[in-house]
Amino acid sequence: MAETYSTVNQVLVTLFNHILRIEEQALNTPGLSIREIHVIEAVCQAQDARLTALAQGLHVTTGSLSVAVSTLERKGYLRRQRRQQDRRAIDIHPTEKALDIQKQHEAFHNEMTDAAIALLSEAEQAVLVKALECIDDYFAHKEWT
């Protein structure tokens, strides 16, 4: 029991660090920083493509995102489009180049998932899902002052 505890603890920490590091390397497209890739990712997945909504999702100010979008526009990954209904609002759209990056990122996640469940039986997979949901649920509801 105590052993399980420290093992889970240990693996969570090292796994987390590994993923952070590897994500940076795996997605290391020349001319794109990891920050920029996350912006591209957010734009590709966004329901609401407005700059303010994206900024909230990314937990940065609209000012920061505006600068970042300008850079990515210049690099050919994003483009701005004014809304007709509300001419203050601007939707951010991915270009083909951005969608390619997004595909790469998805492949990364798929590989990770494959690795996680490859050696598990279906019953074991169900347990994994349960455990992961426990952790996620915990953090989703926890209040941090």
Place this chain on the structure above:
Amino acid sequence: MAETYSTVNQVLVTLFNHILRIEEQALNTPGLSIREIHVIEAVCQAQDARLTALAQGLHVTTGSLSVAVSTLERKGYLRRQRRQQDRRAIDIHPTEKALDIQKQHEAFHNEMTDAAIALLSEAEQAVLVKALECIDDYFAHKEWT
């Protein structure tokens, strides 16, 4: 099966994002950035406390770390100590203040682990360990060019 796959994928992604975000908030000590906290953590856990070794572990240049250590020294979290055997080398030591921060960080990880295994039987915990080790093992050995 396909459902398990997408669930694991989904949970891994959202969990990862949650942890990233929450770690920043949970460890938000006034006057210390998340970067600085990671430096403190590395110093507290280091086997080899030399600046170069720490920089390698943190995957930053010695120049960057030298600057960061200077700041943290000024803030009273770290101190430098020249080695007697090799007077080029400098060991970085944590102060009491730094050890307090480290304790906080450990508490964070413990809470995370508790959340992970609280609702699982011992058999289920064993499965979780196995799955996590699969992922970690995969990433530890994968080569990224």
Place this chain on the structure above:
DNA sequence: TCCATTTAGTTTGAACTTCAAACAATCTTG
């Protein structure tokens, strides 16, 4: 309608982080 207020996005200047490169001090080895 008019105008005060709110909302959406941009620009700018300051602070911080990181790196590469140049540098100084100290070992190591032939």
Place this chain on the structure above:
DNA sequence: CAAGATTGTTTGAAGTTCAAACTAAATGGA
């Protein structure tokens, strides 16, 4: 001992982020 390697520091440039000031557009109440 001298050349080269190692350890750490400094510095200048580039990138990131934010707060604050700003422009443009929508909204709502008189």
